[in-house]
Amino acid sequence: MNMKVAVIGPHDLVETVLQAGEVFPELSMFPAPYPHEQDTLNVVAGVRERADILLFTGPIPYRLALDSDPGLPMVHVHYSGTALYKVLFDFFRRRPAAFDEEVRISVDVLQTQELAEQLDELGLTRRQIHVKSYASGIRHDDLVAFHYDLWKKGRVTATVTCVTSVYQQLSELGVPAFRVIPTRSSIRDCLSRALLEGKSLRLSRTQIAIGILSIDHYERVLKEAVSEYDIQRKKIVLQQILVDFGEATQSLIKWNDSGEASFITTHGIIEQVTRKFQEAPLLLEVMERLQWNASIGIGLGRTANEAEGKAREALQKAKAGGGGNCFLMMQDGLVYGPLGSELTLKYSARSEDPELISLAKKAGLSVGTINKLISLCRRLGTSTLTAAQLAEGFGITLRSARRIMAALEKYGIASIVGEEQPVGRGRPRQIYALNLENLRSE
Numbered sequence: 001m002n003m004k005v006a007v008i009g010p011h012d013l014v015e016t017v018l019q020a021g022e023v024f025p026e027l028s029m030f031p032a033p034y035p036h037e038q039d040t041l042n043v044v045a046g047v048r049e050r051a052d053i054l055l056f057t058g059p060i061p062y063r064l065a066l067d068s069d070p071g072l073p074m075v076h077v078h079y080s081g082t083a084l085y086k087v088l089f090d091f092f093r094r095r096p097a098a099f100d101e102e103v104r105i106s107v108d109v110l111q112t113q114e115l116a117e118q119l120d121e122l123g124l125t126r127r128q129i130h131v132k133s134y135a136s137g138i139r140h141d142d143l144v145a146f147h148y149d150l151w152k153k154g155r156v157t158a159t160v161t162c163v164t165s166v167y168q169q170l171s172e173l174g175v176p177a178f179r180v181i182p183t184r185s186s187i188r189d190c191l192s193r194a195l196l197e198g199k200s201l202r203l204s205r206t207q208i209a210i211g212i213l214s215i216d217h218y219e220r221v222l223k224e225a226v227s228e229y230d231i232q233r234k235k236i237v238l239q240q241i242l243v244d245f246g247e248a249t250q251s252l253i254k255w256n257d258s259g260e261a262s263f264i265t266t267h268g269i270i271e272q273v274t275r276k277f278q279e280a281p282l283l284l285e286v287m288e289r290l291q292w293n294a295s296i297g298i299g300l301g302r303t304a305n306e307a308e309g310k311a312r313e314a315l316q317k318a319k320a321g322g323g324g325n326c327f328l329m330m331q332d333g334l335v336y337g338p339l340g341s342e343l344t345l346k347y348s349a350r351s352e353d354p355e356l357i358s359l360a361k362k363a364g365l366s367v368g369t370i371n372k373l374i375s376l377c378r379r380l381g382t383s384t385l386t387a388a389q390l391a392e393g394f395g396i397t398l399r400s401a402r403r404i405m406a407a408l409e410k411y412g413i414a415s416i417v418g419e420e421q422p423v424g425r426g427r428p429r430q431i432y433a434l435n436l437e438n439l440r441s442e
Contacts, residue, residue: 002028003198006047008040008065009033009057010164013181017057017077020187026195029055036165037140040064048072048276052201055194057182059109059134060163067378069346071276073197077182077190079109079162084118087160087178103127106150108143109134109162110180130156144169151175205268207300207331210307211251212315213242213286216293216323218259234290241289245282249273262311267300270328274298280326280340287324295319296326306331313349321396335368338395345393347375363407373404377434386420386429405432 003026007017011033021029032047034040040061044054054074056062062076084107091105103124107115112131119127132138132146143166147159158176161167170177215221225231242261246253251265271277283296297315301307314327317337327337333350349368351357360367376393377383391401408414413435419428 002026003052003194003201004050005029005053005055005194005198006032006051007055007057008043008047008061013057013077013164016181017055017187017191020184021191024191024195026198027191034061037061037064037163041068044068044070053194053197055190058162060138063134069378071278071346073201075190075193075197078186079180079182080114080186083162083180083183083186084110084115084160085122087180088122088124091158091178101126103129104156105158105160106130106132106147106156107160108132108146108166128155140165140169147177148173148175205266205271207267207302208304208307209265209267209270209298209300210304210311211263211265211270211282211296211298212308212311213261213263213282213294213296214315214319214323215259216295216319221259221292234292237289238286241282241285262308264304264307270298270300274328274339277328277336277346278339278344280338283326284340293322293324295323298326298328300329301331321391321394321400325395335372341395343376343379343393345372345375345379347371359411359413363411363413365404365407369404373408373434383434384417385432385434387432388422388429405430408432408434 005027007014007029009017014031014033018029018031021027030050032043034043037060041064044065047054048070051072054065054070054072056065056074056076058079059076062074065074103126107129108131110131111133115129115131119129130150132143140163143161143163147161147166147170150156151159158178159170160178160180161170162180164179167177167179222231238261239255242253242255242263245251246263249263249265249269251263251269253261253263255261273281280296283294286292286294295315295318297311297313297318299307299310299312299314301310310329310331314329314335314337317327317335318325325338326340327335328339329335329349333348334346335349336344336346338344347368348371351367351371356370357367360370372394376390377385380389380393387398387401387405390404391398394401405414409416409432414432415435416430417433418431420431421428
């Protein structure tokens with residue numbers, strides 16, 4: 001089965017990539033063009049369910065999508081210094097006399113050192129080149145202002161950009177603008193990387209997946225039941241739910257009398273059933289039909305033992321704070337959860353960052369908790385939180401959330417910056433500002 005690749009970028013570059021992709025029969029590519037880079041996330045949302053891999057025609061839309069974490073493998077076409085050759089050829093063709101003059105141009109996205117090497121090879125030693133290399137967070141308006149200000153001040157005679165919308169706006173402003181487009185070799189390299197991502201994805205989908213469903217506080221549920229008949233009826237309903245789930249997912253189901261059931265299937269099927277690790281349909285059905293609180297932990301691994309170990313870890317996270325959640329843990333320690341929540345987070349339960357490890361030890365928190373906190377802030381788009389928001393995002397009790405905030409405040413990672421009054425009665429909630437500059441989520 002071919003890997004489905006969504007090609008995202010300006011119309012003309014999308015067509016160029018699709019043409020180059022004709023020699024890659026393993027990739028089933030389809031166009032997903034946008035009118036402007038700022039529409040990237042809308043385009044990604046529109047193709048997310050249809051694509052296995054996202055391919056971007058440039059680094060800026062790639063970075064925008066990466067920050068939003070679409071949950072799919074992503075690659076982008078690199079803009080190398082060799083792509084500048086054609087632009088310089090066009091530049092000197094329009095202005096032949098400029099070859100004997102000092103070259104004064106502004107360039108974006110390309111790396112300064114690589115650009116200098118290309119210009120040296122062309123013998124252009126008399127030059128004033130102003131470069132704005134790509135950095136995370138850079139915006140369309142930043143690039144336009146960079147080029148326009150230099151041209152307006154007379155410091156450059158022409159501008160060179162790798163961004164289609166920037167080229168279009170500069171041209172409208174009357175600025176001599178040239179657009180860098182990726183070379184065929186860069187596009188082929190990107191397609192080769194997409195193919196490797198596809199093979200890796202296909203291999204990962206054959207991993208073993210084990211899920212453990214646990215009825216929360218099972219002994220108490222039995223004691224509080226109306227009658228033994230009521231318990232037996234609900235067990236029959238639960239078994240029917242599990243049989244239907246097993247049939248739909250080709251899973252092997254095992255049930256015991258201690259309030260636990262397990263199922264064995266593959267990574268690919270779990271990814272499909274959970275809609276790319278975002279939903280928990282089995283948990284939702286169990287809780288709605290039985291009116292019992294339950295938790296699910298799903299683990300992925302190369303062996304059954306490894307997958308079951310990850311499933312137990314995930315179940316422990318699902319039960320934290322009272323249960324009623326579903327968490328999933330990958331072989332490499334990457335965690336998704338709570339599945340089915342409006343704030344499903346993706347974070348690593350491990351880290352090799354010595355600063356993060358040291359901080360976690362000092363604060364008495366796990367590395368996973370710190371990474372989870374970073375993921376929550378990114379998902380909310382803010383670095384200020386209340387304990388109530390933390391409790392909701394983590395799926396834990398308010399008391400536990402306050403303990404985490406207190407530990408972060410003690411070690412200077414969080415500081416109180418204000419209060420908010422909850423709706424109705426209740427004491428004001430403290431608002432914490434989190435200093436995440438020195439923390440790197442893995």
